[in-house]
Every structure is written in C-alpha cells, then in structure tokens.
Amino acid sequence: MYGNDFSAPGGGSDEAPGGLLGEVEAAEAELRAAAARGRRGGPAPDEDLAAYFAEVVDAEQKIEPRDWMPDAYRRTLIRQIAQHAHSEIIGMQPEGNWISRAPSLKRKAILLAKVQDEAGHGLYLYAAAETLGISRDELVQLLLDGRQKYSSIFNYPTLSWADVGAIGWLVDGAAIVNQVPLCRCSYGPYARAMIRVCKEESFHQRQGYEILHTLAHGTPAQQAMAQDAVDRWWYPSLAMFGPPDGNSTHSAQSMAWKIKRFSNDDLRQRFVDMCVQQAEVLGLRIPDDDLRWNDERQAHDYTQPDYDELLRVISGDGPCNRERIAHRRAAHSDGAWVREAAAAYAAKRAGQKETVAA
Amino acid sequence: MTEHTPLWEVFVRARRGLSHTHVGSLHAPDAELALRNARDLYTRRQEGVSIWVVPAGAITASSPDEKDSFFDPAADKVYRHPTFYEVPDGVAHL
Amino acid sequence: MNGPFDFALALADDALIAAQRLAEWTTRAPEMEEDIALANIALDQLGAARLLLSYAGEVEGAGRDEDALAYLRDDREFRNALLVELPNGDFAVTMAKLFFLAAYQLPLYTALAGCADQRLAAIGAKARKESAYHLDHGALWVKRLGDGTEESHRRMQAAVDQVWPYTHELFAADPAAPVDPATLRPAFDEVVGPVLAEATLTRPDSGWAPGGGRAGVHTEHLAYLLAEMQVLHRAHPGAQW
Numbered sequence: 001m002y003g004n005d006f007s008a009p010g011g012g013s014d015e016a017p018g019g020l021l022g023e024v025e026a027a028e029a030e031l032r033a034a035a036a037r038g039r040r041g042g043p044a045p046d047e048d049l050a051a052y053f054a055e056v057v058d059a060e061q062k063i064e065p066r067d068w069m070p071d072a073y074r075r076t077l078i079r080q081i082a083q084h085a086h087s088e089i090i091g092m093q094p095e096g097n098w099i100s101r102a103p104s105l106k107r108k109a110i111l112l113a114k115v116q117d118e119a120g121h122g123l124y125l126y127a128a129a130e131t132l133g134i135s136r137d138e139l140v141q142l143l144l145d146g147r148q149k150y151s152s153i154f155n156y157p158t159l160s161w162a163d164v165g166a167i168g169w170l171v172d173g174a175a176i177v178n179q180v181p182l183c184r185c186s187y188g189p190y191a192r193a194m195i196r197v198c199k200e201e202s203f204h205q206r207q208g209y210e211i212l213h214t215l216a217h218g219t220p221a222q223q224a225m226a227q228d229a230v231d232r233w234w235y236p237s238l239a240m241f242g243p244p245d246g247n248s249t250h251s252a253q254s255m256a257w258k259i260k261r262f263s264n265d266d267l268r269q270r271f272v273d274m275c276v277q278q279a280e281v282l283g284l285r286i287p288d289d290d291l292r293w294n295d296e297r298q299a300h301d302y303t304q305p306d307y308d309e310l311l312r313v314i315s316g317d318g319p320c321n322r323e324r325i326a327h328r329r330a331a332h333s334d335g336a337w338v339r340e341a342a343a344a345y346a347a348k349r350a351g352q353k354e355t356v357a358a
Numbered sequence: 359m360t361e362h363t364p365l366w367e368v369f370v371r372a373r374r375g376l377s378h379t380h381v382g383s384l385h386a387p388d389a390e391l392a393l394r395n396a397r398d399l400y401t402r403r404q405e406g407v408s409i410w411v412v413p414a415g416a417i418t419a420s421s422p423d424e425k426d427s428f429f430d431p432a433a434d435k436v437y438r439h440p441t442f443y444e445v446p447d448g449v450a451h452l
Numbered sequence: 453m454n455g456p457f458d459f460a461l462a463l464a465d466d467a468l469i470a471a472q473r474l475a476e477w478t479t480r481a482p483e484m485e486e487d488i489a490l491a492n493i494a495l496d497q498l499g500a501a502r503l504l505l506s507y508a509g510e511v512e513g514a515g516r517d518e519d520a521l522a523y524l525r526d527d528r529e530f531r532n533a534l535l536v537e538l539p540n541g542d543f544a545v546t547m548a549k550l551f552f553l554a555a556y557q558l559p560l561y562t563a564l565a566g567c568a569d570q571r572l573a574a575i576g577a578k579a580r581k582e583s584a585y586h587l588d589h590g591a592l593w594v595k596r597l598g599d600g601t602e603e604s605h606r607r608m609q610a611a612v613d614q615v616w617p618y619t620h621e622l623f624a625a626d627p628a629a630p631v632d633p634a635t636l637r638p639a640f641d642e643v644v645g646p647v648l649a650e651a652t653l654t655r656p657d658s659g660w661a662p663g664g665g666r667a668g669v670h671t672e673h674l675a676y677l678l679a680e681m682q683v684l685h686r687a688h689p690g691a692q693w
Binding site: 089093102103109122211221331334339340348 | 468472475476478479480481482483484485486487488491492494495498499501502505518519522523542543595596597599600601603604607680681683684685688690691692693
C-alpha cells in the first residue's frame with residue numbers, strides 16, 4: 001500500500017471520487033490493522049527518544065498525542081493542521097455566497113448542508129490540532145492576525161452559480177487528492193480526522209460535478225456559465241497542490257516523517273489525469289491548449305499554473321484576501337458579546353450549584 | 359479571548375446494544391450547550407443515539423504505552439484525545 | 453379561495469422564509485458550533501417548506517411544483533407571517549424570532565399530526581420533532597442572553613420588545629383551517645412565560661399587533677428577500693438546475 005498506488009480514476013458523475021474513496025477505506029483498515037498488530041510499550045527509561053520515535057514511524061505505527069516527538073514535528077503538524085482547519089472555515093465563504101440565491105430549493109438544501117459540513121470539518125481539525133498542545137482560541141487568533149495561512153484558492157470570487165459547481169468538482173476534487181494520503185499520516189489524530197473528512201467530502205465533489213453536468217447540458221446561457229467557471233477555476237485549482245517540488249520548502253522532511261506521502265507534483269499530475277476524463281463526460285473544455293496524453297510517461301502533459309500568481313495570492317494580494325479575513329474578523333468580534341454572555345451564564349449557574357451543595 | 363471556552367470530550371452510543379465510544383471533542387461554555395453542540399456536530403441528529411459529554415479537565419488519563427512526562431503542558435489538560443475512533447456511520451449529508 | 457391550499461401555503465411560507473433568514477447566518481455566527489446549529493435549523497425549516505409547498509401544489513392542481521411556488525410568486529402572493537421576514541438583526545433578535553416561532557410551530561405541528569388530512573398529518577409528525585429541537589435551542593439562548601451579562605440582557609430585552617408584537621398574528625383565528633391557530637395560544641403562552649421569567653425578561657405591554665402577512669400584505673423587507681432568493685431562477689426561465 002505504500003507506493004504510488006492510486007487506483008484508476010472513476011468515470012462519470014456517479015463515481016467521480018470512487019477510487020479515492022476506496023483508498024480512504026484502505027487507510028482506515030490499515031489504521032485498525034496497525035493498532036491490532038500491537039505495539040511495543042513506551043521507551044525504556046534510558047532509551048534514545050528520537051530513535052524510539054523513528055522506530056514507531058518506520059513501523060507504520062501512529063504517533064499519539066502524549067508520545068515524545070521532535071519539536072519540529074510538532075510545529076509542522078500544528079502549522080499544517082491549523083492551516084487545514086482555517087481553510088475549511090474560510091472556504092465556507094465563497095460557496096456561502098450563493099446559498100441565498102440557489103436556483104432551486106433542492107440545490108439550496110444541498111449547498112447549505114455542504115457549507116455546514118465544512119464548518120464541521122474545521123472543528124474536527126481544530127480538535128486534532130489541539131491535541132498537540134495549542135488551543136483553538138490561539139489558532140483562531142493566528143488566523144485573524146494573518147500569522148497563519150489558509151488555502152489560496154478561497155481568495156478567488158464566486159461570480160456565478162456555476163462557480164459552486166466548479167468548486168465542488170475542481171477545488172474539492174483537488175482537496176480530496178491532497179487529503180486522501182493524509183489518511184495515512186503518521187500522527188494518529190490527524191489521520192483519523194482526515195478519514196472522517198474524506199468520507200464526507202466525497203459527497204461534496206459529487207454535488208459539484210452534478211451541478212456542472214446539469215448546466216453543461218442545459219440552455220446555451222447555462223453552458224456558457226459552466227465553461228466560464230471552469231476557465232476561471234482550473235489553474236487556481238492546480239496551484240492548490242503548492243509550488244513545484246524543487247521550490248517546496250517543507251516537503252522532504254514531511255515525507256520522511258510520513259506526514260506527507262506524495263510530492264506536490266505527483267499529486268498535481270494525478271489530479272490532471274483524473275480531470276481529463278471527467279471533463280469529457282461533462283462536455284466542458286479544460287482551458288489548456290497543450291493538454292495531451294503522453295504515451296511515454298503514461299500521463300498527461302499540461303501547462304503549469306502561474307506560480308508567481310500563487311505567491312502573490314498567498315502573500316495577501318489575491319482578489320478576495322482582504323474581504324475573507326475582514327468577514328471572519330467581523331463574525332468573531334460581532335459574536336464576542338454572545339460568547340461572553342454564555343460564559344457569564346455558565347459561571348452563575350456553577351456558582352448556584354456550589355451554593356446549593358454547601 | 360480572555361478566557362478559554364472549556365473543552366469537552368464527546369461519547370456516542372451509535373446504536374442500541376453498543377457502548378458509548380469516544381468520537382471527538384468540542385468547546386462549549388456549559389454542559390447543556392456542549393450536549394446540543396455534540397448532537398449537531400457528531401450525530402447530525404440521528405434518532406436513537408445517546409450522547410455523553412465530559413469536561414476534558416475532569417478526565418485523568420493513564421497511558422501505559424505513552425510517556426506522559428515527556429510532554430510538559432499535559433499536566434493540567436487532557437491531550438490524550440483518541441479523536442475520531444469508530445465514527446457512527448450513516449451521518450446524513452443531505 | 454381554496455382552504456387547504458392557503459393553509460398549507462401559509463405554513464410553507466413561514467418555514468421557507470425562516471429558512472432563508474437563518475441561512476443568512478452561515479459563516480457569521482458568534483461561534484463555529486452555532487454556525488452548525490443554525491444551519492441545522494435552517495435545513496429543517498427548508499425541508500418542511502419543500503414538503504408543504506409540494507403538497508400545496510398538488511392540492512391546487514395547476515401543475516406548480518415546489519420551485520414554481522417558491523421562485524415564481526411575488527411578495528403579494530406570499531402568505532407567511534410578518535415575524536419570519538423581519539431582518540435577522542443581532543443574535544438576540546434572531547433568537548427571539550426563533551424562540552417565538554418554534555413555540556408556535558411545535559403545538560401547531562403537534563395538532564397537525566392528529567388532523568384528518570393524512571398528508572398534513574405526516575408532515576406534522578415529522579416537523580414536530582424538529583420544532584421541539586428548535587424550541588429547545590431558542591429557549592437555551594434566550595436564557596443565556598437574558599441572564600448573561602448586562603449587555604446581553606439589554607440586547608435580549610430589546611429583541612423581545614421588538615419581536616413580541618409580531619407574535620400575535622400567528623394566532624389569528626381561522627376556524628375553518630385544519631388547525632385553528634387561535635387554539636394554539638395557550639400552549640404558546642405556557643412555554644414562553646416561564647422561559648422569559650427565568651431569563652429575567654419582560655413582555656412589552658403595548659397593544660400593537662401588526663399583521664397582514666396571511667393576506668399577502670407584508671413589511672417592506674419581504675420584497676428584498678425575495679428579490680435575492682429568486683433572481684437567478686427567474687433570470688433563466690424554464691431552465692433545469
């Protein structure tokens with residue numbers, strides 16, 4: 001299970017993420033198997049802790065919250081899981097933008113449920129990060145202060161209803177390709193959170209694909225809307241996999257720690273290969289004149305996204321960075337009086353109970 | 359930001375005949391809200407489940423194969439969350 | 453006028469407009485957990501609205517489905533009570549609206565579950581459980597805000613003062629309806645009174661009782677809400693989504 005062993009891409013709308021979902025199941029089975037294999041007890045009193053840690057990771061066992069771990073491993077995980085959580089929370093905004101205008105009641109219900117799921121995923125991930133010894137409040141503050149990042153993709157605007165479909169198909173599709181290997185991350189709480197997230201995300205990708213499929217087979221105006229959305233979201237989705245391997249600062253160490261299992265470029269290639277066939281079924285064009293099958297590589301050649309743009313967006317100059325953070329800050333500060341009231345009420349009640357008990 | 363909202367551990371009985379299993383954690387100012395939030399977050403209102411919420415601070419963890427003493431901030435908080443074991447299946451997406 | 457059609461439509465529109473307003477909170481709630489809770493309640497209301505609209509369309513027999521009724525009627529054709537279309541305001545106003553609406557919908561759906569019309573009875577039986585949860589959630593927050601801090605008390609009292617007059621319309625008598633709303637008032641008062649008292653809140657004693665929603669005469673707010681809700685659907689007549 002540890003090679004580049006992605007199963008074949010799914011076909012049409014019904015099973016777009018099918019192969020990947022199978023991998024999630026496999027990761028879950030593996031998690032149980034590793035637990036069942038039993039593990040040696042904690043390190044002996046005089047044992048080298050770093051060697052013990054390496055042994056556990058090499059044996060494909062999970063590192064759990066109170067195990068000893070290198071400080072850099074802990075920092076890397078906190079940064080990565082927090083960014084992941086922030087992405088879920090900020091990622092609610094672009095799609096949330098269309099809940100009020102969803103064009104049918106069924107679509108409204110599905111979109112609302114989807115955006116709600118993202119809030120849930122954010123909470124699972126914050127909880128996983130908290131097991132590393134940092135509080136959610138601290139992490140939220142880091143986000144609001146701009147000291148921790150979130151996925152660059154959510155700094156692009158949703159201009160039409162078709163964008164909701166394109167986000168589901170391309171953005172959630174890319175996220176799943178990225179996340180499925182994380183189900184086998186060496187850190188137990190993160191791996192378990194990702195298994196749950198990935199299972200729920202498969203529905204997200206399907207609903208997006210279905211929206212685009214309906215639009216692409218609808219009126220000329222709907223078809224144009226769908227193509228326009230794919231044109232705008234294609235390259236930002238490719239950029240979601242991060243800079244090319246040569247420029248990726250964290251990759252090598254993360255791979256050694258088994259936090260990360262595949263390189264940015266491998267995952268990006270995998271995503272492109274999946275999308276080509278799915279786009280054909282949709283009847284939509286991927287906006288890349290140089291996209292073609294390379295028989296020698298057994299993969300598609302494709303045009304790289306504009307990594308300078310990616311860096312600009314990450315550093316805060318995307319179309320919506322300022323709005324997204326301002327929105328989050330406003331929700332946080334507008335809600336402060338409510339959180340204070342709940343805390344005050346809880347304190348009063350606790351006080352009353354003590355009085356009664358005394 | 360002055361005071362942290364307490365952390366709660368959530369246990370769910372997915373079906374009759376099964377014991378409560380830890381599913382994750384959440385933040386809430388008091389037990390009543392913790393229970394409501396747990397229902398929304400971890401069961402999405404499945405019928406027939408039973409939920410326990412326990413203040414994380416009230417749990418004392420024994421970790422036979424983990425070395426408590428090597429993790430400094432662990433003294434007063436539970437960082438031993440076996441988060442997301444055995445999720446109750448059938449969470450409704452729609 | 454078609455009795456069951458108007459009745460089902462009034463209930464459906466209450467639920468639909470309440471859902472639309474609650475969904476506006478998505479990404480804006482005071483706490484992330486509350487974002488999820490409000491979305492849950494919005495989804496419940498939306499689900500009930502869809503069942504009721506579909507049923508209303510069948511009763512009418514003119515070929516209108518849930519979307520035709522939701523997206524292609526103008527504000528004068530909507531039959532919801534004014535309470536649900538009021539803007540969200542701050543979290544206290546939203547909780548006042550949620551609490552009062554649930555305290556009305558719970559006995560309403562409970563009575564509906566026992567009515568002679570089997571379809572309405574089935575919808576009532578399903579929605580009743582959801583309303584109980586909404587009521588619980590609304591009451592929980594009314595108490596916390598009312599008896600929390602000085603500021604939250606001030607805001608919650610202002611919210612009750614603002615929203616309370618709109619509750620009277622919910623109980624306007626309609627003896628011919630499957631459930632006469634006037635009969636629900638005692639159950640409403642029984643629930644609302646103790647919660648407000650525990651929350652250290654008072655009811656305004658003004659006799660002002662705005663109404664007109666059931667006859668399609670709304671506040672200025674509804675047309676804006678509908679303009680946003682319907683814009684995309686109406687821009688592509690006949691399209692499938």
